Amino acid sequence: MIKKVVIAGGGTAGWMAAALLKKVLQQQIDVELVESDDIGIIGVGEATIPPIQVFNQYLGLDEAEFLRETKATIKLAIKFENWRTQGESYYHTFGAPGAQLGFCPFQHYWLQAKKAGLTQSLWDFDLNFLCAEQGKFNIIKTPNPLYEMPYAYHFDSGLYGRYLRKIAEKSGVVRTEGLIELVQQDAISGHIRSLHLKDGRQIHGDLFIDCTGLRALLVRKTLGVAFEDWSHYLPANSAIAVPSERFAQTLPYTRSIAHKAGWQWRIPLTHRNGNGLVYCSDYLSDDEAHHTLMGNLDANALAEPRKISFQTGRTTEQWCKNVVSIGLSSGFLEPLESTSIHLIQSGIVRLLKMFPHQQISQTVIDYYNADSKQEFETIRDFIVLHYHVNQRDDSKFWRDMRHMAIPPRLAEKIALFQQTAAIFNDQNDIFRDASWLQVMLGQGIQPLEHHPAAKAVPDAQLLQTLQKIRDAKQQPLAQMLSHDEFLLRYTKQ
Ligand SMILES: Cc1cc2nc3c(=O)[nH]c(=O)nc-3n(C[C@H](O)[C@H](O)[C@H](O)COP(=O)(O)OP(=O)(O)OC[C@H]3O[C@@H](n4cnc5c(N)ncnc54)[C@H](O)[C@@H]3O)c2cc1C
Structure with a gap:
């Protein structure tokens, strides 16, 4: 029986795990978190992606209080400057440009309209872009997908951890301060039995979550799980x-x-x-x-x-024996697309979905590991796309990035888009078609063809329809506040 979960590490990963596990499983499990004030936390990590809202909502956080506690601002997009060539920029927004018009996705109609004389960019049809450019924001509550404006946050992840700590402790998580000096394993199974602290205390558990950051104390140092190095794809270190x-x-x-x-x-x-x-x-x-x-x-x-x-890559088994690694201990992908905190969230949710109440089964472990491998790899590929498809010629770095070998799945995705303007989403890819579309176009990939269904619409009708969509996307701007005014009013600071 898994009755006691021990979390090693109290950074963003540790406290996110503690808060959600206890919230979901309540008195079914005891949760103890060990952290060392002497070591501290990594202390960086500020940008997120929209699913963080679901995490916060599940914990029952009040959004205004969360914004105040973590000194947060709203994030509608990332603006990539000088990535394709120096002096040019584009946005990767959380929105979806355009609207659902017919059989094929919006980009096909937009490409056809361009041929018929349209001068507007894809982003001119995206509410997130229009608001980001004008520094505006307000929460839009509407069932009409045309006006959806997904958003995330910029926050101080150290403060987020502290905020979650209050919530987790209130719900019964026990926090222990101390330096883990030794990890005791079962002589036969190799499962971890207890953590031994510098002052002699021992913490026993049934399931351990390694949130010790880049140290990866349990999963790599103790269990010896291998690290898959991806620096040939993402050389930043x-x-x-x-x-x-x-x-x-x-x-x-x-x-x-x-x-x-x-x-x-x-x-x-x-x-x-x-x-x-x-x-x-x-x-x-x-x-x-x-x-x-x-x-x-x-x-x-x-x-x-x-x-x-840091070193880019991932631990090959994110769940090994009775240890699940979450956060930086499970791998590192540079913060270009703000995905680390999301990987923490999805790791915890995946663990909760498969939570081993009676015993830890290898089938569950294998499933968890396969799922998380796919998720890491799709994010890796998305990040590589930004580096690889560039037209900069001002340094060896950018030339090398352009000529490097890329993961086969990414090469296929680029080729498909280049030839047909189509994007196919992989299972477990957290980035939707709209994200791939914006970055592929933004980095300078021009599709040679687009879907014939878009060509079936008469040009004049198509241009008129696109004009209507653009007008509709402009409409909510009048009700928007400046971003600062929104924060001030909403959080009543
Ligand atoms: C440069 C950079 C920029 C980043 N930017 C972003 C971003 O914009 N968005 C994003 O989503 N992510 C970002 N990240 C990632 C983000 O910082 C981490 O995912 C997040 O902070 C989680 O860290 P963690 O909790 O895994 O590790 P840590 O914060 O390092 O926490 C580790 C914990 O383990 C404890 N510990 C370690 N060893 C022991 C021991 N022996 N005994 C007891 N306790 C121990 C420590 O005290 C600490 O509490 C960035 C990372 C880097 C490096």
Whole structure:
């Protein structure tokens, strides 16, 4: 019987796991979380994607309180600057450009309309884009998919962890402060039996969740699970991060600015901005990275820049014996598409769906691992797409990215879009067609053909229909507030 769950680590992953496990399973399980104040948390991670709303709703969080507690702002999109070529930008929004018009997806009609003289970009048909560009936001409650405007948040993940800790402790999670020095395994099965703390305390459990971050203390150091290195696809291995003073106006989107060898994030929170540069040390020295980041801050730095080293890839068995790894212990994908916190969420939900109440079965473990492998790989491919399809010729880094071998599934996806404008979604891909579409077009892939169904509509009728959609998408803008005004009113700060 799985009666006691022990979570090793109290970063974002640990507290998200503790809060949701206890909320769902209540008195069916005891949850104890061990964290070490001496080690602390990684302390970065600020941008999310829309499913975080479902997680918060399930926990019963009040959105206004959550925004206040975590110093959060609204995220409608990521603006990619200088990625295809220097001086150009495009958005990856959470919206879906256009509308459902007929048999085939919107991009086919838009491509046909372009042939018939349409001058507007795909994004001109996207409410998320229109609001992001104008710095506006409001919550739209409507059953009409035309006006849907999915959003996520920028928040301080350290504060999010602290906020969830209050909720988890209130619901009965026991927090133990201490340094795990030794991990005791069963001599025969190899299952973990207990964690031994530096001060001599022992914590016993039936199921262990490894949330020890990049240390991966249980899953890699103790059980010896292998790490699949993906640095041949995503060679960035370093980041340098620094907070800066907040701007007078907070943008409702993340900025991702490509530089000569890497990219910089700018994330607006209500009390400060988060900034960082992701780079590969083979192409850029730490000094150069420091210089690039500090030379491209829009406001005064609030602390000394901090370097973080990482390796891209994943642990090959995310669930091994009686240990499930969640968070950075399960793998690392650079924050280009803000997916790490989402991977925490989906890992916990997957574990809950398959929660081993009576015993841990290998069938369940295998299923969990196959599912999570697919999810990691689809995200990896989406991130590689941004790097690979570029037309920059100003540095060896971008040329190498363009010429590198890419995962076969991604190559097929690009070829299919290039030839037919079609996108097929893979199971477990968290990025929908609209996301792939925006990044493929934004990075400069021009489809050679599109679906014949779009050609069946007379040009004049098609242009008129698209004009109507554009007018409809513009309509809600009048009821929008500036992003700052929305935050102020909604959170009553
Ligand atoms: C540069 C960078 C930028 C990022 N940006 C984003 C982003 O924008 N969006 C996003 O979704 N994600 C982002 N991430 C990822 C995000 O930071 C993490 O997914 C998230 O913070 C979860 O971390 P964690 O809880 O797994 O690890 P950590 O925060 O490192 O927590 C590990 C915990 O384990 C404990 N621990 C470790 N060893 C021991 C021990 N021996 N004894 C006791 N306790 C121990 C520590 O004390 C700590 O509590 C970014 C990551 C990096 C590196």
